[in-house]
Amino acid sequence: MxxxxxxxxxxxxxxxxxxxxxxxxxxxxxxxxxxxxxxxxxxxxxxxxxxxxxxxxxxxxxxxxxxxxxxxxxxxxxxxxxxxxxxxxxxxxxxxxxxxxxxxxxxxxxxxxxxxxxxxxxxxxxxxxxxxxxxxxxxxxxxxxxxxxxxxxxxxxxxxxxxxxxxxxxxxxxxxxxxxxxxxxxxAVSGWLSGLADPVVARALASMHEAPARSWTVAELAQAGAVSRSTLAARFKETVGQGPLEYLTRWRIELASRQLRESTDTVALIARAVGYGSESALSVAFKRVTGMSPGAYRKQVGAGREAMSGA
Missing domain, CATH: 2.60.120.10 (Jelly Rolls)
Known part of the structure; x- marks a missing residue:
C-alpha cells in the first residue's frame, strides 16, 4: 500500500x-x-x-x-x-x-x-x-x-x-x-512525510504499509531499498525522526486503534491482525505508545461517543 x-x-x-x-x-x-x-x-x-x-x-x-x-x-x-x-x-x-x-x-x-x-x-x-x-x-x-x-x-x-x-x-x-x-x-516537511521524499526510505515505508503484520527486520527493509542495514537505519532516522521498527510499531498501533474504534473484534483478534502474536504483546506495545491499554482506549472512545450523542 x-x-x-x-x-x-x-x-x-x-x-x-x-x-x-x-x-x-x-x-x-x-x-x-x-x-x-x-x-x-x-x-x-x-x-x-x-x-x-x-x-x-x-x-x-x-x-x-x-x-x-x-x-x-x-x-x-x-x-x-x-x-x-x-x-x-x-x-x-x-x-x-x-x-x-x-x-x-x-x-x-x-x-x-x-x-x-x-x-x-x-x-x-x-x-x-x-x-x-x-x-x-x-x-x-x-x-x-x-x-x-x-x-x-x-x-x-x-x-x-x-x-x-x-x-x-x-x-x-x-x-x-x-x-x-x-x-x-x-x-519543508517532517516526520513520515519527509521519508516519502527519500527514495530509499520511501521503499521501506511502502513495504511496511504493504504488509504491516509481517515480522520485518531492518535487514529485510534495507533489501527492499537496495541499501545496507546501517544506511537505511541512518537515513530513516534522519528523515522520519525514528527508527524503521519504531515506526512500524507506531503504525501498527494506529491500525489497532482504528479497529478498536470501528469494530467489535476482541483485542486478541486485533493483535493477530496487526502483527502481534498475543493480546498481551499488543497491550504492552499499545500502552507504551498511547499511555493506556487497548481496553481502556476502547472504553474512552465509547464514552466520548455517548457524551456527543447525548449533547
Whole structure:
C-alpha cells in the first residue's frame, strides 16, 4: 500500500466546499480560524493572503492555490492598505453560490476545507508547514490545475450529484498538492512525510504499509531499498525522526486503534491482525505508545461517543 494513501484513508479525509468569492476594486476580508485544513484557489485575478503569526504575506495569482494547515485567522485582500471587514456577513449574504465584496469581480476564488479523523494533527498536519502554496505555471502543477478546473465546472454547471463529485475531486486535488509539495520542497516537511521524499526510505515505508503484520527486520527493509542495514537505519532516522521498527510499531498501533474504534473484534483478534502474536504483546506495545491499554482506549472512545450523542 502507498503510505500517503494509507494515512489519508485512516484519517477518513473528507472535503467540504464553500461558497465561491467574487471581488474587485479595493477590498479585504478577515476570516476566523478554520477547523480542519482550509483551501482556496484563485481562478481569476490576483490577491494577497495574510496569516496571523506568519511574518510574510503570500501573493496569489490566477491558477494558484494554497492549504492553510493550522487553525489560524487569515485575511484575503486586494492590497496592503485595504480595510478588512468580517467575512462572515459577506458569505451569509451570498447569492447563487457566490459571495461578493468590493466594487467589481476581477477576482474569483473557489474554496473549502478538509476534515480528518482524530489523529490528523500528529499523523499529517504537524509534518506540514502552516501554509502550503502551489503556484500556477509549473509543469508539476498541471494535475492540480486539472482538478481545480473540474471542480469549478461541476459547481458552475450543476449536473446531477455535482456537489458530491466536486467534493471527491477536492480530495484528489489535496493528494496532488501534497505530492507536489513533497517533490518541490522535501525539506519543508517532517516526520513520515519527509521519508516519502527519500527514495530509499520511501521503499521501506511502502513495504511496511504493504504488509504491516509481517515480522520485518531492518535487514529485510534495507533489501527492499537496495541499501545496507546501517544506511537505511541512518537515513530513516534522519528523515522520519525514528527508527524503521519504531515506526512500524507506531503504525501498527494506529491500525489497532482504528479497529478498536470501528469494530467489535476482541483485542486478541486485533493483535493477530496487526502483527502481534498475543493480546498481551499488543497491550504492552499499545500502552507504551498511547499511555493506556487497548481496553481502556476502547472504553474512552465509547464514552466520548455517548457524551456527543447525548449533547
Amino acid at each position: 502507498d503510505p500517503l494513501e494509507d494515512v489519508l484513508g485512516l484519517l477518513e479525509t473528507q472535503s467540504h466546499l464553500s461558497t465561491g468569492l467574487a471581488a474587485g476594486g479595493r477590498w479585504a476580508l478577515r476570516f476566523d480560524a478554520p477547523s480542519g485544513v482550509k483551501f482556496n484557489a484563485v481562478r481569476r485575478g490576483r490577491c494577497r493572503l495574510e496569516v496571523d503569526g506568519l511574518p510574510a504575506p503570500v501573493d496569489l495569482a490566477a491558477g494558484d492555490c494554497y492549504l492553510l494547515t493550522r487553525p489560524l485567522r487569515f485575511t484575503l485582500r486586494s492590497d496592503p492598505d485595504a480595510t478588512a471587514v468580517d467575512a462572515g456577513p459577506v458569505f451569509e449574504a451570498a447569492a447563487d453560490g457566490v459571495a461578493r465584496v468590493g466594487t467589481a469581480d476581477e477576482v474569483y476564488m473557489i474554496g473549502g476545507r478538509f476534515s480528518f479523523g482524530e489523529r490528523a494533527q500528529e499523523l499529517l498536519l504537524d509534518g506540514l508547514p502552516p501554509v502550503v502554496h502551489v503556484p500556477a505555471g509549473t509543469e508539476q502543477a498541471d494535475a492540480v490545475e486539472w482538478a481545480l478546473t473540474a471542480i469549478e465546472q461541476e459547481l458552475q454547471h450543476g449536473p446531477p450529484a455535482s456537489r458530491l463529485v466536486a467534493e471527491h475531486l477536492a480530495v484528489v486535488m489535496l493528494i496532488h498538492v501534497l505530492r507536489l509539495h513533497l517533490a518541490r520542497r522535501p525539506h
